[in-house]
Amino acid sequence: MNLKMLRVYHKSSDGGFINDTSSELKHTKNENSTKKNQQRRVAKESGLNEVTRVGKLKGSDKASTMSSASTRSTFYEHTSTASFNTDNPLLPNNVTTLTQAREYRLAPLPPNSIHNSQYTIRMNTWHRNEQLIVSINHHAKCQGVEKIQIVWCDMEHDPPYEVANHTSGKVVIERHTINSLNERYNILIPTPTLGILSLDDDVLRPCEALDATFVRWTRHPDRIVGFNARSHDVGDSTIVHDSWTYNNVGKSNKYSITLPSKSCFIHRDYLKLYIATLPLSIYEYINEHFNCEDIAMSYFVSTLTGGRPPLLADKWAIDSYLQTYSQNGLSWKTQHMNSRDSCVNDFAELLGLKERGSAKQQQDESQSLEVYPLQFGMYKDREKSSCLGTGDELECWSDIDPNTFSHAPRLHQLVKELQWRESLSDGLHADNNTQWLTRMREETESGAKKAGLVKYSIEWKMRWWMNCITDLKNDKRTKQCFAKPAERKENSTFFVCDIKAGILMHADTLSDYWMFATPPKGMGTRQYASYLEDKLPCDNVGPCPGCILDATASVNLCTVTLNPENCSLEVLHNDHLNGSLPSSNQIHPGYNNSVDKEAKLQNVSNTPQQKDPNAINSEMSNSGHSGDHNVCPWTDNDRIMNSPCDLQLL
Numbered sequence: 001m002n003l004k005m006l007r008v009y010h011k012s013s014d015g016g017f018i019n020d021t022s023s024e025l026k027h028t029k030n031e032n033s034t035k036k037n038q039q040r041r042v043a044k045e046s047g048l049n050e051v052t053r054v055g056k057l058k059g060s061d062k063a064s065t066m067s068s069a070s071t072r073s074t075f076y077e078h079t080s081t082a083s084f085n086t087d088n089p090l091l092p093n094n095v096t097t098l099t100q101a102r103e104y105r106l107a108p109l110p111p112n113s114i115h116n117s118q119y120t121i122r123m124n125t126w127h128r129n130e131q132l133i134v135s136i137n138h139h140a141k142c143q144g145v146e147k148i149q150i151v152w153c154d155m156e157h158d159p160p161y162e163v164a165n166h167t168s169g170k171v172v173i174e175r176h177t178i179n180s181l182n183e184r185y186n187i188l189i190p191t192p193t194l195g196i197l198s199l200d201d202d203v204l205r206p207c208e209a210l211d212a213t214f215v216r217w218t219r220h221p222d223r224i225v226g227f228n229a230r231s232h233d234v235g236d237s238t239i240v241h242d243s244w245t246y247n248n249v250g251k252s253n254k255y256s257i258t259l260p261s262k263s264c265f266i267h268r269d270y271l272k273l274y275i276a277t278l279p280l281s282i283y284e285y286i287n288e289h290f291n292c293e294d295i296a297m298s299y300f301v302s303t304l305t306g307g308r309p310p311l312l313a314d315k316w317a318i319d320s321y322l323q324t325y326s327q328n329g330l331s332w333k334t335q336h337m338n339s340r341d342s343c344v345n346d347f348a349e350l351l352g353l354k355e356r357g358s359a360k361q362q363q364d365e366s367q368s369l370e371v372y373p374l375q376f377g378m379y380k381d382r383e384k385s386s387c388l389g390t391g392d393e394l395e396c397w398s399d400i401d402p403n404t405f406s407h408a409p410r411l412h413q414l415v416k417e418l419q420w421r422e423s424l425s426d427g428l429h430a431d432n433n434t435q436w437l438t439r440m441r442e443e444t445e446s447g448a449k450k451a452g453l454v455k456y457s458i459e460w461k462m463r464w465w466m467n468c469i470t471d472l473k474n475d476k477r478t479k480q481c482f483a484k485p486a487e488r489k490e491n492s493t494f495f496v497c498d499i500k501a502g503i504l505m506h507a508d509t510l511s512d513y514w515m516f517a518t519p520p521k522g523m524g525t526r527q528y529a530s531y532l533e534d535k536l537p538c539d540n541v542g543p544c545p546g547c548i549l550d551a552t553a554s555v556n557l558c559t560v561t562l563n564p565e566n567c568s569l570e571v572l573h574n575d576h577l578n579g580s581l582p583s584s585n586q587i588h589p590g591y592n593n594s595v596d597k598e599a600k601l602q603n604v605s606n607t608p609q610q611k612d613p614n615a616i617n618s619e620m621s622n623s624g625h626s627g628d629h630n631v632c633p634w635t636d637n638d639r640i641m642n643s644p645c646d647l648q649l650l
Contacts, residue, residue: 098351098369101277102304106269107194109221116218117408118146119195119210119265124184125150129160131324132201134448140168142207143410144214146192147172153179181293182286184260185271194221196271198297199263202324204448206440209317210263211414215405216311216395217265224301225265225311226258227318229379229391232344244348246295246340254376255391256302257344258310259294262321266301274300279350285343292343299374303351307372312391314418315380316437322445324453325460327522348374388422397422463521468567470517472496472505472528472560481558481571482530484508489532496530497537497547504544507536515541519564526564530557 095104109115121139125132132150139145148168152159153176164173176183184198195217197210205227217225229249235242249255258264274297286293298310312318348354352369377392387396397418405411421433448454452463472478484494495507498517505528506514519526527549537546559572 095273095276098277098279098303101273104269104273104304106222106267109194109218112407114146114192115194116405117411118144118193119197119214120146120191120193120268121148121197121199122184122187122191122271123148123150123199123201124181124261125152125201126154126179128201128326129163130451131326131453133160133162134324134451134453135201135204136163136166136168136171137447138204138444139207140166140170142210144207144211145170145197149174149189149191151184152176153183155179178287180287181290182275182283184293185274185297187268187271191268194268196266196268197263198260198266200261202326203261203263204322204324204444205263205317205320206444208414208440209313209320211411212317212418213313214265215400215411215415216313216389219395219400220311220393221267222305223308223311224258224260224270224298225313226260226262226298227264227313227321228259228262229255229310229312229318230257230259231255231376232257232348232374243341244345244354246344249379253379255312255379256309256374256376257295257298258312260297261294264310266297270297270301270304273304282347282350289339291339292347295340295343296347299347299351299353302374303353303369303372307353307374309375309377309392311393312377312379312389314388315390316388316433318390320437320441320444322441322448322454324448325455325464326453386422388418465520466516466518467521468517468519468562468564470562470569471514472517473514477569478560478571481560482506482528485532485557489534492532492534493536494530494532495536496528497544499527499529499547499549500524501526502543502545502548504536504538504541504547507541509536510541513541517562519562521564523564526562527559528562529559532557 095101123132123135123139136148136150139148148166148171150159150163150171150173152173155177158164159173163171172189174187174189176186176188195214197214213225213227217223231247231249231252231254232244233247234244260266278296278300282296286296301310302308345354352371353374355371378394380390381387381394384394384396387394389395389397397415400415400419402412402415402419405415421436424430424432445454449457449459452459454460470478472482482496488494493507493509496505496514497503498505501519501523503515505517517526517528538544561570561572562568
């Protein structure tokens with residue numbers, strides 16, 4: 001769905017909405033959803049997430065509250081030493097247009113106060129309670145965290161007891177009645193600090209990395225300070241209205257976007273302004289597609305700061321990122337990624353960050369925003385390679401006076417330490433910094449690792465990957481099934497395939513090696529089948545497209561299914577044990593095979609369990625798997641393709 005097909009609405013001064021009609025903007029959102037969002041936006045003044053009154057649409061009203069800004073506010077020239085205008089009559093409750101938002105002055109950070117020393121976490125979560133608990137346990141230990149507000153949009157389930165009654169006393173459940181990614185910015189419970197750390201429930205970073213980035217934010221509270229940088233690709237720069245696309249920084253060394261979902265520091269007022277003034281077409285697109293709220297907020301702050309890009313954390317803080325493992329998520333889905341190109345382009349047009357193409361309001365130029373072109377920031381300033389920092393308006397720690405944070409001893413000490421570490425970054429002692437970062441990462445991931453949520457760790461492999469490890473050759477339930485047939489044609493090869501994942505598990509003409517059956521959780525039931533053929537489907541044990549069920553035209557001797565969710569194992573058929581081989585037309589296509597119950601030799605289910613690595617090694621030794629060619633060589637440092645075991649992840 002193209003965002004350009006959505007009609008753009010803006011709030012009118014009487015609390016209703018003005019329809020900015022255009023022949024090129026067509027409303028495709030269903031009526032009920034539209035009403036719900038209109039009512040919700042109007043209801044924000046009450047501080048509740050309930051509908052209290054209905055905003056009316058004025059389709060024929062040509063007037064607009066969005067006037068073109070003729071001059072830039074001094075807001076855009078704010079620095080850490082400038083003062084905020086506290087007498088501005090515009091408050092978040094009566095700021096209803098982007099033009100007004102551009103003129104709005106943020107609440108100042110009072111010196112030597114909690115706002116300069118601590119911050120509030122707003123954590124978005126959805127059906128990942130285990131990851132949520134691990135994240136809360138870690139972040140609650142950080143001294144800089146004053147409160148942790150959990151944005152709970154699940155109306156069918158209550159938060160886990162461990163969350164609602166967290167022993168730290170820092171956790172607050174903020175219940176929402178709308179399931180939307182926009183809700184992460186909708187503050188229903190007042191925050192005790194002006195500084196907000198926005199992140200998802202599966203993101204972990206060391207407390208020191210958060211504190212260091214918070215220090216940078218306090219020096220630039222009018223900017224968003226993030227960790228993950230992305231860029232927009234302008235395509236053909238000679239074409240004024242050429243579409244933008246979403247991209248990584250790459251070799252260009254340029255960025256223009258940061259992702260609040262991966263964590264960023266932002267002023268509390270920006271969240272209120274987002275809810276109050278974001279164009280409704282963007283708001284509804286995010287509601288409908290569950291995507292792009294991070295791009296929207298990054299762009300939103302840029303349009304309020306003259307098109308400037310976000311600021312970034314130190315490179316070491318960026319590299320400290322740890323994402324806990326989850327079988328659920330949005331960012332890996334192809335459709336999710338493809339739609340981000342449209343978001344990058346259309347959001348920029350609607351927020352006045354690029355010249356408008358088809359989304360431009362041609363009928364009334366006074367309705368359009370003054371365009372502040374989105375600027376690129378330099379990701380790494382090579383002229384300041386000794387600095388630990390990255391991003392736009394780069395500051396070295398040597399430029400910061402530690403006494404600025406004398407009111408917060410931990411920040412005062414951190415600034416001094418980072419000044420010292422910055423002096424090591426180009427010298428012979430640079431390894432000291434690497435070891436320091438490694439120690440912090442290990443401390444950060446300890447809880448997640450113990451829970452089996454650090455991908456590729458031995459704990460993760462035991463829980464998600466090797467929890468149902470099966471030795472097909474020697475396991476008492478399968479060894480008869482996968483025994484070589486006594487009767488065989490001359491020059492034939494006996495081999496075993498994973499016919500769901502496409503993996504050649506064993507071939508007797510290649511070697512004595514057998515891969516262990518280790519189906520990972522979340523990937524469905526696996527089928528392992530044996531064959532006796534003149535030709536192998538592949539030349540080596542490992543990934544083998546010729547083993548995939550649809551590509552297999554061989555006579556199947558035996559089939560075993562293994563379900564990694566509950567470790568249940570079933571032998572579907574075992575034709576070669578009756579002393580004769582099946583004829584060439586007796587091909588068994590796995591699940592679709594019609595087999596009489598009498599032909600099923602076994603149907604064994606074992607209780608799911610977390611196997612201990614030492615116990616597995618002992619089982620392998622007892623089953624004769626003591627040679628190097630038989631042992632599955634997993635270690636903490638194993639990665640995909642590092643060993644035959646890792647091939648199971650493909």
